[in-house]
Amino acid sequence: MTDTTLRSAGSSGPERQASYERETQVGACPRPAGLALAFRFALREMRGGLSGFFVFVACIALGVAAIAGVNSVARSIAEGVAAQGQVLLGGDIRFELNQREATAAERAFLLGLGELSESAGMRSMARRQDGMDQALVELKAVDDAYPLYGTLETEPALSRQALFGPQGGVFGAAAQELLLERLGMKLGDRLKLGNAEYELRATITGEPDALSDGAGLAPRLMVSRTALAESGLVQPGSLVEHTYKLRLPPGTSEPEIEAIRERAAQEFPQAGWSIRTRSNAAPALSANIERFSQFLTLVGLTALVVGGVGVANAVRAHLDGKRAVIATFKSLGASGRFVFNVYLGQILMIAGIAIVAGLVLGALVPFAADWALRSLVPLPAQTGIYPIALGLAALFGLMVTLVFAILPLGRARDIPAAALFREAGIESRGLARLPYLLS
Numbered sequence: 001m002t003d004t005t006l007r008s009a010g011s012s013g014p015e016r017q018a019s020y021e022r023e024t025q026v027g028a029c030p031r032p033a034g035l036a037l038a039f040r041f042a043l044r045e046m047r048g049g050l051s052g053f054f055v056f057v058a059c060i061a062l063g064v065a066a067i068a069g070v071n072s073v074a075r076s077i078a079e080g081v082a083a084q085g086q087v088l089l090g091g092d093i094r095f096e097l098n099q100r101e102a103t104a105a106e107r108a109f110l111l112g113l114g115e116l117s118e119s120a121g122m123r124s125m126a127r128r129q130d131g132m133d134q135a136l137v138e139l140k141a142v143d144d145a146y147p148l149y150g151t152l153e154t155e156p157a158l159s160r161q162a163l164f165g166p167q168g169g170v171f172g173a174a175a176q177e178l179l180l181e182r183l184g185m186k187l188g189d190r191l192k193l194g195n196a197e198y199e200l201r202a203t204i205t206g207e208p209d210a211l212s213d214g215a216g217l218a219p220r221l222m223v224s225r226t227a228l229a230e231s232g233l234v235q236p237g238s239l240v241e242h243t244y245k246l247r248l249p250p251g252t253s254e255p256e257i258e259a260i261r262e263r264a265a266q267e268f269p270q271a272g273w274s275i276r277t278r279s280n281a282a283p284a285l286s287a288n289i290e291r292f293s294q295f296l297t298l299v300g301l302t303a304l305v306v307g308g309v310g311v312a313n314a315v316r317a318h319l320d321g322k323r324a325v326i327a328t329f330k331s332l333g334a335s336g337r338f339v340f341n342v343y344l345g346q347i348l349m350i351a352g353i354a355i356v357a358g359l360v361l362g363a364l365v366p367f368a369a370d371w372a373l374r375s376l377v378p379l380p381a382q383t384g385i386y387p388i389a390l391g392l393a394a395l396f397g398l399m400v401t402l403v404f405a406i407l408p409l410g411r412a413r414d415i416p417a418a419a420l421f422r423e424a425g426i427e428s429r430g431l432a433r434l435p436y437l438l439s
Helices: 003-009 013-024 031-048 054-083 085-089 104-111 160-164 177-183 225-231 254-267 283-321 323-331 336-373 387-414 417-421 434-438
Strands: 093-098 115-128 134-142 153-155 171-175 190-193 196-206 220-224 241-247 274-277
Touching: 031 336, 054 085, 054 283, 054 336, 054 387, 085 274, 093 254, 104 115, 104 241, 115 177, 115 225, 134 177, 134 225, 160 171, 160 196, 160 220, 171 177, 171 225, 177 196, 196 220, 196 225, 220 225, 254 274, 283 323, 283 336, 283 387, 323 336, 336 387, 387 434
Parallel strands: 134 220, 171 196
Antiparallel strands: 093 241, 093 274, 115 134, 115 190, 115 241, 153 196, 171 220, 190 196
16 A cells, blocks of 8 residues: 555545545646647547548538639639630730721731731621521621631631632631521521621631630621621621730730730820730639639538538537546546547547548549530630638638537536536536637
């Protein structure tokens, strides 16, 4: 029998009880080992597996995957737009005039900057030669220099002269397959546009600068600028957009392009042209993608918060199943903070597993979206792993876990051991203390 036991035996009842608590108190370990000891106990209790936490893991993983996936897709498209700015814009810088062509002085200014390509766009009605049907078209008239960047893809592949040039007194045209379906026509047939007839010689399968022109309301029909003049559609007051795209000398930097923009505004203050550069090739697309990603991020965050109810229920059920363990900890002298740290560590470890699973799924979403949508929507996505998007999703997952786990953990910390031994549930004590509510 040790000296401590002999001293305890010769002491009064209260003294023996105090001595016993000092001997058996879990918190009697050295102070610096408090968190380490709590972590060790949390790991030991985790040996039983994730039973009862599958809903917890599913809620957090799916919410994190949704947020990570949406933001990763948005970033992949944004980076794709930035990387392919020249092709999407059709040049390094673009000048657009509405309802008028450039004057001789303006054209001379543009020609002095680099290689120039001119095009005109408008909406019109295309009619069958027999007059039996008609359809709205997005008409685009291009010159021989089009496109400055990228490739106009048609089926069959034809030279520019064979595609648009006059043959037998009739100019050629290329159209999207949808227009042929709407009018019930095939390649080789003729359609009327304004006062002229055009022969459909190819279908358009790839238009490099389509996204920079904005969303179209009708199928594309493409002809030459000379052919458009023959149609008689361009009249005073016609809603025609004249576009001038420039290929600048190699190595032209973004500051130099901005200097050209400023110079154009200074030399032609009354021109009224809209100027866009390769760094902002498709502003409408970028704005739509940003709004779309914000909306879906909100949807994902809402799903994550709703899933937090499942998190709270899983934590409560887990703590209720650990009543005897928590009561034993407290009866042996463990502090409420120690109990809180043990089970908070468990919850964070399980949440970590769920967050990692969600991040893996979210990181794969851009690759899956690119594969699924490539043939349907010509989005210039640049797939990859996006740490900022993944980090934001992980932060949201961690915050939701803490928000919905803090109250059950706070109640478990404060409920007396005697109440736990009497089979009182974790929820029987009512509201947690104010610090937990504020947290």
